[in-house]
Amino acid sequence: xxxxxxxxxxxxxxxxxxxxxxxxxxxxxxxxxxxxxxxxxxxxxxxxxxxxxxxxxxxxxxxxxxxxxxxxxxxxxxxxxxxxxxxxxxxxxxxxxxxxxxxxxxxxxxxxxxxxxxxxxxxxxxxxxxxxxxxxxxxxxxxxxxxxxxxxxxxxxxxxxxxxxxxxxxxxxxxxxxxxxxxxxxxxxxxxxxxxxxxxxxxxxxxxxxxxxxxxxxxxxxxxxxxxxxxxxxxxxxxxxxxxxxxxxxxxxxxxxxxxxxxxxxxxxxxxxxxxxxxxxxxxxxxxxxxxxxxxxxxxxxxxxxxxxxxxxxxxxxxxxxxxxxxxxxxxxxxxxxxxxxxxxxxxxxxxxxxxxxxxxxxxxxxxxxxxxxxxxxxxxxxxxxxxxxxxxxxxxxxxxxxxxxxxxxxxxxxxxxxxxxxxxxxxxxxxxxxxxxxxxxxxxxxxxxxxxxxxxxxxxxxxxxxxxxxxxxxxxxxxxxxxxxxxxxxxxxxxxxxxxxxxxxxxxxxxxxxxxxxxxxxxxxxxxxxxxxxxxxxxxxxxxxxxxxxxxxxxxxxxxxxxxxxxxxxxxxxxxxxxxxxxxxxxxx
Amino acid sequence: xxxxxxxxxxxxxxxxxxxxxxxxxxxxxxxxxxxxxxxxxxxxxxxxxxxxxxxxxxxxxxxxxxxxxxxxxxxxxxxxxxxxxxxxxxxxxxxxxxxxxxxxxxxxxxxxxxxxxxxxxxxxxxxxxxxxxxxxxxxxxxxxxxxxxxxxxxxxxxxxxxxxxxxxxxxxxxxxxxxxxxxxxxxxxxxxxxxxxxxxxxxxxxxxxxxxxxxxxxxxxxxxxxxxxxxx
Numbered sequence: 001x002x003x004x005x006x007x008x009x010x011x012x013x014x015x016x017x018x019x020x021x022x023x024x025x026x027x028x029x030x031x032x033x034x035x036x037x038x039x040x041x042x043x044x045x046x047x048x049x050x051x052x053x054x055x056x057x058x059x060x061x062x063x064x065x066x067x068x069x070x071x072x073x074x075x076x077x078x079x080x081x082x083x084x085x086x087x088x089x090x091x092x093x094x095x096x097x098x099x100x101x102x103x104x105x106x107x108x109x110x111x112x113x114x115x116x117x118x119x120x121x122x123x124x125x126x127x128x129x130x131x132x133x134x135x136x137x138x139x140x141x142x143x144x145x146x147x148x149x150x151x152x153x154x155x156x157x158x159x160x161x162x163x164x165x166x167x168x169x170x171x172x173x174x175x176x177x178x179x180x181x182x183x184x185x186x187x188x189x190x191x192x193x194x195x196x197x198x199x200x201x202x203x204x205x206x207x208x209x210x211x212x213x214x215x216x217x218x219x220x221x222x223x224x225x226x227x228x229x230x231x232x233x234x235x236x237x238x239x240x241x242x243x244x245x246x247x248x249x250x251x252x253x254x255x256x257x258x259x260x261x262x263x264x265x266x267x268x269x270x271x272x273x274x275x276x277x278x279x280x281x282x283x284x285x286x287x288x289x290x291x292x293x294x295x296x297x298x299x300x301x302x303x304x305x306x307x308x309x310x311x312x313x314x315x316x317x318x319x320x321x322x323x324x325x326x327x328x329x330x331x332x333x334x335x336x337x338x339x340x341x342x343x344x345x346x347x348x349x350x351x352x353x354x355x356x357x358x359x360x361x362x363x364x365x366x367x368x369x370x371x372x373x374x375x376x377x378x379x380x381x382x383x384x385x386x387x388x389x390x391x392x393x394x395x396x397x398x399x400x401x402x403x404x405x406x407x408x409x410x411x412x413x414x415x416x417x418x419x420x421x422x423x424x425x426x427x428x429x430x431x432x433x434x435x436x437x438x439x440x441x442x443x444x445x446x447x448x449x450x451x452x453x454x455x456x457x458x459x460x461x462x463x464x465x466x467x468x469x470x471x472x473x474x475x476x477x478x479x480x481x482x483x484x485x486x487x488x489x490x491x492x493x494x495x496x497x498x499x500x501x502x503x504x505x506x507x508x509x510x511x512x513x514x515x516x517x518x519x520x521x522x523x524x525x526x527x528x529x530x531x532x533x534x535x536x537x538x539x540x541x542x543x544x545x546x547x548x549x550x551x552x553x554x555x556x557x558x559x560x561x562x563x564x565x566x567x568x569x570x571x572x573x574x575x576x577x578x579x580x581x582x583x584x585x586x587x588x589x590x
Numbered sequence: 591x592x593x594x595x596x597x598x599x600x601x602x603x604x605x606x607x608x609x610x611x612x613x614x615x616x617x618x619x620x621x622x623x624x625x626x627x628x629x630x631x632x633x634x635x636x637x638x639x640x641x642x643x644x645x646x647x648x649x650x651x652x653x654x655x656x657x658x659x660x661x662x663x664x665x666x667x668x669x670x671x672x673x674x675x676x677x678x679x680x681x682x683x684x685x686x687x688x689x690x691x692x693x694x695x696x697x698x699x700x701x702x703x704x705x706x707x708x709x710x711x712x713x714x715x716x717x718x719x720x721x722x723x724x725x726x727x728x729x730x731x732x733x734x735x736x737x738x739x740x741x742x743x744x745x746x747x748x749x750x751x752x753x754x755x756x757x758x759x760x761x762x763x764x765x766x767x768x769x770x771x772x773x774x775x776x777x778x779x780x781x782x783x784x785x786x787x788x789x790x791x792x793x794x795x796x797x798x799x800x801x802x803x804x805x806x807x808x809x810x811x812x813x814x815x816x817x818x819x820x821x822x
Contacts, residue, residue: 121603123613189620197613198603223620227628231757235635238753244720246635246749251720251742253749257638261631529603 012548015556019510022527027427029528040125041528046111047426048132050419053099053106054495056139059146060094061488063087068450068484071477076467084467085152086168092155094146097177098139100411101269104276105187105222106135108418109215111426113191115519116209118200118537120529123193131186138180145173154465156262159247159255163239170240178233181226184272188222191215200518202539207552209517209543210293213300214279217307221268221275225311229265232258256321263314271310273407274374275303277414278345281367284417285349287515288364289356290560292544295348302341309338319390328387335385342378346371359560361513362436366417369444373409377402380455395465398458401451409447416443416494423498424512428524429505435497443490449483514560516544516551599785611787618791622798625761629802632757636750636809643743646734650747652814653718653730658709659811662702666800669698673793680776680786688776688789695796696769699762706759720748733819751810758806761799768792 026043029035036044066087070077076084110128114121122128145151151173153162162170195208195216208216236258239245247258286293293299313334315323323331349371358364380402383389393399424430453476458464462473469477511520518537522530531537540554549557597607604610640647672694679687713719717728725731725745734741772792775781781788 119603123603124617125603127617185621185624189617189624192620193613193617196616197609223624224627227624228631231628231631234757235631235753238749242721244722244745244749246639246746246753248746251746251749252639252643252740253746254638257635261635264631 013550013554013556015558019521019523021428022523022525024528025428025523025525026528027525038129040121040129042110042114042122042125042128043426043526043530045128045132046107046109049102049106049110049135052132052136052139053103056094056098057491060091060099061491063091063094064484065488067091068481070467071469072474072481074469074471074474081467082152085154085465086150088465089151089154090146093142093151093173093177095407096155096269096273097180098135098142100273100407101184102135102180102187103273103411103415104280104418105184105191105215105218105272106132108211108280108415108422109187109191109218109276112422112519113194113212113215114198115522115526115530116212116517117195117198117203118518118531118539119194119198120531120533122190123198124190127186128190131183131190134186135180135183138176138178138183141172141176141179143176145169145176148172156266157233157236158262159236159239159258160249163236163245163247171237174233174237174240178230178237181230181233184222185226188219188226192219192223200537200539203518203552204539206297207539207542208300210282210296210299210303211276211279214275214282214303217303218272218275220304220307221272221310225265225268225272228261229269232261232265235261256318256323259318259321260315263317264311267314267317268307268310270403270406271306273411274414275306277370277411277418278303280414280418280421281349281370282345283515283517284363284367284421285352285371286544286546287421287513288361288367289353289358290546291352291356292542292547293348294351294354295344296542296544298344299348302344305341305344306338309334309341313338316385316390319387320394332385332387336382339378339382339385342374346375346378357560360437361420361433362431362440363417363421363513365437365440365444366413366420369440369447370410370413370417373405373413373444373447377405377407377409380405393458395463396458397454397462397464400464401454401458404451404454409451413443416440419494419498421513422519423501424508425519425524425526427502427505428508429501430508430512431501431505432497435493439490439493439497442486442493446483446486446488446490450480450487451483453477453479453483509558511551511558514557516546516557518552520551521553597782597784599780599782607784611785614787614791615794618794622794625798625802629757632750632754633805633809636754639743639746639750640809640813643740643746646739646743647747648814648817649734649737649739649819650730650744650751650814651810651812652817652819653716654751654811654814655709655712656811656815658705659807662705663803663807665698665702665705666803669695669702670797670800672698673796676772677786677789677793680781680789681783683783685776688781689773692769692773692776692789696766696773699766699769703759703762703766706755718748720745720752737819754806754810758799758802761802765792765796765799768795
């Protein structure tokens with residue numbers, strides 16, 4: 001295999017020499033636990049988040065396992081109804097508040113934003129550390145609620161059930177959500193200020209990587225949405241503790257007002273979850289198709305479009321809650337409107353792939369999986385935004401399948417793509433190419449098998465959150481549970497090969513994927529302050545100049561992933577890394 | 591950890607003090623946006639019920655202690671002035687002026703909280719409480735029934751009264767803590783003239799807390815001031 005294949009267009013700049021390994025790098029500068037717990041280094045804080053959210057992902061996954069196993073039989077396979085309620089609430093609260101929301105901003109955002117814009121750290125390093133501690137305190141309350149027996153209200157916590165009737169641990173659970181919200185605000189504020197004020201010379205807004213744009217849009221939602229759910233949870237806790245409050249129908253209060261306030265945050269919150277995943281995908285698809293992004297400004301501004309329009313359509317969760325016909329009409333229209341920027345992204349990603357020199361390493365497999373699953377999840381969202389069909393589908397498994405396609409098929413795959421893409425940068429090692437591809441394949445197959453039957457179930461009228469169902473639904477539920485088992489197996493694989501790579505993995509160079517961003521300029525793992533301090537980066541061009549074959553400093557790119565012997569990420573003798581003759585004869589034109 | 595040290599207050603990850611101060615200011619402005627949205631949830635909910643239950647809300651508002659609230663308004667607005675004078679003192683390097691104005695601001699804010707405490711004590715004494723068991727003993731209940739008003743909705747107003755002033759009070763206390771922190775920083779020579787923006791950032795927060803009071807005052811105390819009921 002020659003290295004002279006057309007990984008990029010004409011070589012207009014020489015490939016820089018491999019930078020010497022950083023001594024010390026951010027990992028080996030100190031080893032004590034105390035140095036980790038008091039670190040203000042954004043990279044280490046990112047890893048603290050990585051560890052903690054992985055734990056919550058497993059816990060939320062176990063709760064999902066309880067739900068799915070119990071649904072094997074129409075009368076509930078092994079837990080009683082009350083336990084079932086607590087299991088699905090635990091699954092929702094853990095996955096949403098303690099995994100999905102902090103996942104990409106907390107781990108990848110913290111780690112990458114300063115590196116991508118050429119800064120030494122985030123603007124407020126201590127605030128960043130505080131955000132992790134606040135998150136852990138909030139999570140502590142959440143864990144307390146779970147260990148004390150769980151919550152049975154569903155993650156949406158609607159009063160008056162949550163404020164009056166429920167005898168479960170609503171207070172610690174809600175307080176945990178309230179506290180962890182501040183962590184989300186701190187991260188968002190930090191990222192926004194950093195992007196505004198800390199960009200390297202030459203890093204104009206039009207040269208920001210799209211990951212930064214999407215995190216910026218995410219941060220805007222975190223900043224403006226989270227406080228609303230914070231005050232809402234305060235009002236709910238006051239009402240539960242005092243026995244009287246502003247959602248109390250006994251004194252003229254309106255429980256639907258809670259729904260309005262709750263969804264004013266919690267609908268934009270789904271964009272907090274999906275936008276960072278979209279940012280990851282823009283990075284991964286360009287790199288592994290060796291092409292400039294198609295429509296940079298459209299993709300960048302569609303992130304902002306989603307963030308802004310996302311604030312205006314919360315009431316589509318309440319079409320059957322008795323809101324007026326005219327406001328339902330308006331919110332239906334606005335819900336359709338948010339599909340436009342989402343579609344812009346998908347079309348531009350497709351345009352990026354078109355005639356690209358595509359290779360199929362694990363990040364790319366996860367990325368392509370994201371695009372497919374997100375399209376299905378997004379389009380089924382339109383069914384629910386349509387007033388007439390929503391009456392039929394509201395609160396059925398159709399809704400469950402829809403948001404799992406977006407949240408799991410979209411966001412979790414985006415997160416996996418990001419972790420696999422930047423793993424060599426974070427730790428300086430390559431994981432097993434073969435096992436990571438297998439994991440991606442298993443996850444995508446398992447995902448389809450889990451959630452496609454749920455569309456059918458929902459369309460035939462099985463309501464969400466019910467522990468029992470008519471016998472004719474059993475076949476779909478068994479299929480779904482079987483799929484969930486495969487999905488769970490797929491998630492277990494990275495839990496083995498990623499940690500193993502830390503010990504056995506091949507050393508990764510500074511730029512193993514031949515990518516263009518500033519984060520690949522530094523050695524892997526990066527030094528304490530990200531860049532050579534005497535020689536801070538000066539950006540000369542856009543973020544995806546794959547056609548020219550230059551990185552953002554205007555230097556040439558090393559051979560592309562899977563195309564050059566030196567950068568072959570396949571370890572040892574496993575599977576030939578090159579994915580076959582992928583249009584190498586095609587000259588890529590930007 | 592020591593790199594370019596033009597000024598002892600320049601943090602390592604910033605290029606210069608201008609960048610550092612701009613970041614601090616922008617960060618605080620963004621935090622203020624968060625705070626505005628936090629209170630917006632309350633104001634939005636208040637607006638709904640104020641429209642639905644206008645007569646009950648005006649009626650209940652007439653029982654609130656307008657005298658203390660007015661004095662408190664004067665205290666807080668004056669404290670915004672002294673806070674701003676503290677920025678000027680810091681900028682000029684006038685350390686004694688900085689102490690004076692910070693402590694004056696602290697005193698005015700504390701005065702607000704003390705008066706607020708007396709007001710709560712008075713409300714408790716008169717049983718102006720949203721819980722049904724205590725509320726039935728208040729003259730508010732008697733008069734509301736006499737006027738044919740729904741006492742539940744009157745109590746709904748009291749829920750808002752305690753939650754809004756309570757959360758605002760917590761913000762005042764946090765602000766007072768920040769002012770004491772500034773005093774300590776000034777004492778430790780951490781606020782040289784080129785770093786006056788630390789004072790400015792705290793002042794932004796303090797002004798916002800003031801501004802929120804300027805909205806609470808009419809909503810809670812003036813809504814029913816035209817009614818000839820209650821203990822005026």
